[in-house]
Amino acid sequence: MSLRIYNTMSRRKEPFDPLVPGEIRMYACGPTVYDRAHIGHARAALTFDVVWRYLEYRGYRVTYVRNFTDVDDKIIHRAAELGQGWDSLAEEQIEAYRRDMRALGLRTPTHEPRATQHIREMIAVIQTLIGRGVAYCLDGDVYFEVRRFADYGKLSHRGLEELRAGARVEVDHRKRDPLDFALWKTSKPGEPSWDSPWGPGRPGWHIECSAMSMEYLGETFDIHGGGADLIFPHHENEIAQSECATGKPFGRYWVHNGFVNIHAEKMSKSLGNVLAVRELLDRVTPGALKIFLLGTHYRAPLDFSEEAIGSAGRAEHRLLNALSEIRRVQEMDLSGAASSQDDRPLLRQIRHAEREFTDAMDDDFNTPRALAAMFDLVRDINTSLRDTDRASDKAAIDSLRLAGDALRELGSVLGVLLEDSPEKRVFSDARVADGVQVRVSDYHEARKAIDDAFQSGQPLPEDKVRIIVERRRQCRDEKDWAGADSIRAWLGDRGVIVEDTPRGARWQLKSPRT
RNA sequence: GGCGGCGUAGCCAAGUGGCUAAGGCAGAGGUCUGCAAAACCUUUAUUCGGCGGUUCGAGUCCGCCCGCCGCCUCCA
Numbered sequence: 001m002s003l004r005i006y007n008t009m010s011r012r013k014e015p016f017d018p019l020v021p022g023e024i025r026m027y028a029c030g031p032t033v034y035d036r037a038h039i040g041h042a043r044a045a046l047t048f049d050v051v052w053r054y055l056e057y058r059g060y061r062v063t064y065v066r067n068f069t070d071v072d073d074k075i076i077h078r079a080a081e082l083g084q085g086w087d088s089l090a091e092e093q094i095e096a097y098r099r100d101m102r103a104l105g106l107r108t109p110t111h112e113p114r115a116t117q118h119i120r121e122m123i124a125v126i127q128t129l130i131g132r133g134v135a136y137c138l139d140g141d142v143y144f145e146v147r148r149f150a151d152y153g154k155l156s157h158r159g160l161e162e163l164r165a166g167a168r169v170e171v172d173h174r175k176r177d178p179l180d181f182a183l184w185k186t187s188k189p190g191e192p193s194w195d196s197p198w199g200p201g202r203p204g205w206h207i208e209c210s211a212m213s214m215e216y217l218g219e220t221f222d223i224h225g226g227g228a229d230l231i232f233p234h235h236e237n238e239i240a241q242s243e244c245a246t247g248k249p250f251g252r253y254w255v256h257n258g259f260v261n262i263h264a265e266k267m268s269k270s271l272g273n274v275l276a277v278r279e280l281l282d283r284v285t286p287g288a289l290k291i292f293l294l295g296t297h298y299r300a301p302l303d304f305s306e307e308a309i310g311s312a313g314r315a316e317h318r319l320l321n322a323l324s325e326i327r328r329v330q331e332m333d334l335s336g337a338a339s340s341q342d343d344r345p346l347l348r349q350i351r352h353a354e355r356e357f358t359d360a361m362d363d364d365f366n367t368p369r370a371l372a373a374m375f376d377l378v379r380d381i382n383t384s385l386r387d388t389d390r391a392s393d394k395a396a397i398d399s400l401r402l403a404g405d406a407l408r409e410l411g412s413v414l415g416v417l418l419e420d421s422p423e424k425r426v427f428s429d430a431r432v433a434d435g436v437q438v439r440v441s442d443y444h445e446a447r448k449a450i451d452d453a454f455q456s457g458q459p460l461p462e463d464k465v466r467i468i469v470e471r472r473r474q475c476r477d478e479k480d481w482a483g484a485d486s487i488r489a490w491l492g493d494r495g496v497i498v499e500d501t502p503r504g505a506r507w508q509l510k511s512p513r514t
Numbered sequence: 515g516g517c518g519g520c521g522u523a524g525c526c527a528a529g530u531g532g533c534u535a536a537g538g539c540a541g542a543g544g545u546c547u548g549c550a551a552a553a554c555c556u557u558u559a560u561u562c563g564g565c566g567g568u569u570c571g572a573g574u575c576c577g578c579c580c581g582c583c584g585c586c587u588c589c590a
Binding site for chain 2: 029047163369386
């Protein structure tokens with residue numbers, strides 16, 4: 001099997017073949033930093049984070065560049081509204097974006113260039129374009145002349161005539177063609193401004209990505225991506241500029257992620273249904289959010305709903321639970337255990353899941369299928385776990401360890417089940433000291449300590465919880481079911497879930513987010 | 515108007531023309547358990563919006579119809 005990627009340019013899945021064997025250069029358009037990141041930004045960033053992780057899992061060396069558009073009309077307008085400098089607003093939002101993406105557990109790209117730090121390179125590209133006669137100056141503005149690029153429209157699959165016919169934007173009659181777009185615009189007073197051969201001004205939107213991608217990745221590179229909305233005009237224009245400037249092909253594989261709708265409606269400021277990543281992460285775990293997002297193929301539109309995100313949270317729990325159960329059996333006392341036969345079925349199932357996963361991801365990053373492979377493995381793990389609980393077997397436990405490692409590795413390719421994710425901490429099993437009598441005074445003191453912590457919103461003291469759980473065990477030993485149940489209910493009210501297993505009770509803190 | 519996409523079980527969602535239509539969530543029954551929870555097992559689409567067509571064979575290809583959506587303007 002080899003990797004196939006859907007290329008917007010050809011409208012089909014193509015075998016992926018990097019320019020330099022073993023090395024991949026990838027560019028994804030990042031956010032315009034004027035407001036908080038919303039779930040759509042999260043989907044775009046996650047899509048390319050997963051592409052990156054999978055390519056590395058496949059053994060490629062990847063250079064991944066994602067820009068920040070930090071000079072733009074929207075930033076200028078927003079800053080004016082806020083009575084703030086455009087540059088300080090951009091700076092703030094860049095920090096906020098980084099914080100949000102980190103909270104989601106996304107890796108930082110190899111390079112995160114900012115438009116304002118590459119003005120010089122942009123001017124150089126514009127000069128080349130003027131020198132080649134495909135751009136022209138008008139009172140300090142510079143425009144790209146669309147009809148000079150024969151391939152214009154090849155990405156969005158539209159001809160110049162179609163585009164002109166569909167244009168609803170008011171026409172600037174100074175331009176040679178309504179579709180000509182600005183490479184450089186003169187700055188109005190108070191706007192950000194840089195010196196240029198055409199007078200003080202600022203760059204047009206599209207030129208930054210051409211200049212920065214070529215700066216970091218070369219004139220031709222492997223993957224260029226972004227949201228589906230960028231296909232036209234942004235990426236179309238990037239191609240026109242870049243290929244005219246260099247005479248070489250620009251991006252080779254064009255990858256575009258679909259949009260997120262909110263309850264079947266487009267997310268927009270006017271509808272007031274913009275879902276900020278921040279707010280979302282206040283109530284769902286990053287893992288749940290990612291499982292939700294990856295549950296739909298990246299090119300398909302995705303509809304957000306409370307029900308769907310809740311379902312993803314429970315699905316995440318299923319994955320985490322399997323890992324936590326594996327840890328538990330590994331801590332079992334095996335002194336008297338047999339080591340009859342090794343657990344061949346599970347080993348086979350691990351390999352099967354890994355193959356299914358790879359096949360799915362090779363097929364244009366089919367994350368829903370990849371997740372299904374992980375859940376299949378979870379079912380196999382759980383089955384083996386059940387048998388292991390009944391008859392401890394060292395070989396079976398070894399196999400389970402391998403299965404857990406495999407599951408974690410597959411998860412890490414999708415960015416779920418990450419080692420340092422906070423949600424995993426809630427699954428700390430209590431080890432119950434056998435036969436130690438809990439003194440009544442200790443018990444009451446523990447209850448009080450837990451109550452205090454709970455009321456002040458502090459994390460509950462684990463050692464105290466342990467005392468309560470141990471006390472409940474004593475009740476159960478004495479068949480004092482009413483006492484045991486009331487203790488369980490009491491802990492439940494304070495966010496501690498107690499569950500009895502064949503080998504004693506285990507407890508966990510309810511996720512603080514739910 | 516132009517271009518493109520979607521419609522698969524109660525919900526979400528995979529599905530290179532051909533083994534019994536993935537997976538998750540929810541539901542039902544069962545196993546386990548003092549009870550509960552968790553987990554596991556079984557079960558839930560003779561059928562893929564509708565109607566025709568191509569084919570030995572179609573959810574998968576073609577045509578028409580119905581319903582929904584995106585882009586063509588800043589947008590992830």
